[in-house]
Amino acid sequence: MKSSLDPRVKRVVPENQETIAFKANDHFTTYQVFTQKKTGAQHEHVGIVHAPNKEMAMLFAKEQYARRGKVVGLWIVRTDHIFSTKHEDMDMFASAPEKKFRDPAGFMVKDKIKAFKENRNG
Numbered sequence: 001m002k003s004s005l006d007p008r009v010k011r012v013v014p015e016n017q018e019t020i021a022f023k024a025n026d027h028f029t030t031y032q033v034f035t036q037k038k039t040g041a042q043h044e045h046v047g048i049v050h051a052p053n054k055e056m057a058m059l060f061a062k063e064q065y066a067r068r069g070k071v072v073g074l075w076i077v078r079t080d081h082i083f084s085t086k087h088e089d090m091d092m093f094a095s096a097p098e099k100k101f102r103d104p105a106g107f108m109v110k111d112k113i114k115a116f117k118e119n120r121n122g
Helices: 007-012 054-065 087-093 109-121
Strands: 029-036 044-051 073-078
Touching: 029 054, 044 054, 054 073
Parallel strands: none
Antiparallel strands: 029 044, 029 073
16 A cells, blocks of 8 residues: 555554455455534434444545544444344334324423423413
8 A cells, every 4th residue: 555644544553564466356344433423422323434443434434424524433333243234124113103102292391391480470
């Protein structure tokens, strides 16, 4: 690999990294990218990158998803390391719509606070 003058690249890609040779039908690994907009905020999924290793995935993710907006943190996760439900198993969520009492949108807290303040000041 050619040496880079950019110190950010030097941090992510070691000087002695060998060139990766591909065999026929070889592909880069898919990584899921999550960004954090400010310290303490939750990470949000923003997309994917394809890379030969996790270091290059970090570099590609930074260039693709952290260049324009404010980002303070990145999570890079190999797609095959994500454990998820299958579409055939979605019946396990069937009872959720019946539990409206758990939906926070049903509580009108703002209205109650406003009424309390008006009663207290009035």
